[in-house]
Amino acid sequence: MKTLETERLILRGFEENDLDDLFEYAQSPDVGPNAGWPPHKTKEDSLNILKMFIEKDDVWAIVEKKSNKVIGSYGLHRDLKRDNEKSKMIGYVLSDKFWGNGYVPEATQRVLKHAFEELDINIISVYHFCFNERSKRVIEKSGFKYEGILRLSSTLPNGDITDDVCYSMTKDEFLSK
Numbered sequence: 001m002k003t004l005e006t007e008r009l010i011l012r013g014f015e016e017n018d019l020d021d022l023f024e025y026a027q028s029p030d031v032g033p034n035a036g037w038p039p040h041k042t043k044e045d046s047l048n049i050l051k052m053f054i055e056k057d058d059v060w061a062i063v064e065k066k067s068n069k070v071i072g073s074y075g076l077h078r079d080l081k082r083d084n085e086k087s088k089m090i091g092y093v094l095s096d097k098f099w100g101n102g103y104v105p106e107a108t109q110r111v112l113k114h115a116f117e118e119l120d121i122n123i124i125s126v127y128h129f130c131f132n133e134r135s136k137r138v139i140e141k142s143g144f145k146y147e148g149i150l151r152l153s154s155t156l157p158n159g160d161i162t163d164d165v166c167y168s169m170t171k172d173e174f175l176s177k
């Protein structure tokens with residue numbers, strides 16, 4: 001993936017030696033389950049995910065410039081809910097030690113710029129589980145438009161089925177801001 005830079009962050013492809021940083025935040029019960037995956041129990045869990053990130057090449061490592069540490073991940077994926085080759089879906093997690101600094105909104109503005117100005121993308125969607133107020137705030141602050149609720153559309157790691165709250169931004173909306 002193309003490396004992207006913001007004032008405080010670098011978004012770059014994952015590398016094998018990011019394993020310790022990934023395992024550190026992926027163990028937290030407050031991180032993965034809010035994004036739909038169970039906390040990692042062993043380093044091997046993290047290694048399998050790391051290999052997938054490297055192979056699929058659609059997730060950036062979020063590196064904090066100050067510490068030069070990988071503090072989260074930012075994905076730009078195919079949106080399986082839309083039959084549109086030019087659509088993408090974003091997804092992100094941040095180590096809970098770094099929450100509240102506005103890092104994900106900062107990364108989001110850079111990813112939107114990249115997707116709309118450098119890739120041939122015409123709409124970006126983002127979804128959060130109905131209970132995820134923190135992600136809701138990121139999405140609101142980033143300027144996405146609320147679309148509605150897709151009911152009973154995601155299965156959580158504990159087996160519960162929950163609603164997805166759906167938002168999007170079109171290229172025209174991004175460029176007119």
Ligand SMILES: CC(C)(COP(=O)(O)OP(=O)(O)OC[C@H]1O[C@@H](n2cnc3c(N)ncnc32)[C@H](O)[C@@H]1OP(=O)(O)O)[C@@H](O)C(=O)NCCC(=O)NCCS
Nearest residue numbers: 031034035092093094099100101102103104128134135137
């Ligand atoms: C959602 C998430 C990515 C937000 O990233 P962030 O860089 O902390 O975003 P912000 O700093 O803008 O904070 C967003 C909101 O989180 C809440 N928040 C901030 N610091 C917090 C903290 N230390 N503890 C709990 N909540 C906090 C606030 O409600 C804040 O909104 P506000 O700006 O109106 O005060 C992060 O909380 C996270 O990784 N959560 C777990 C995974 C997840 O939910 N991923 C998204 C799936 S859709």
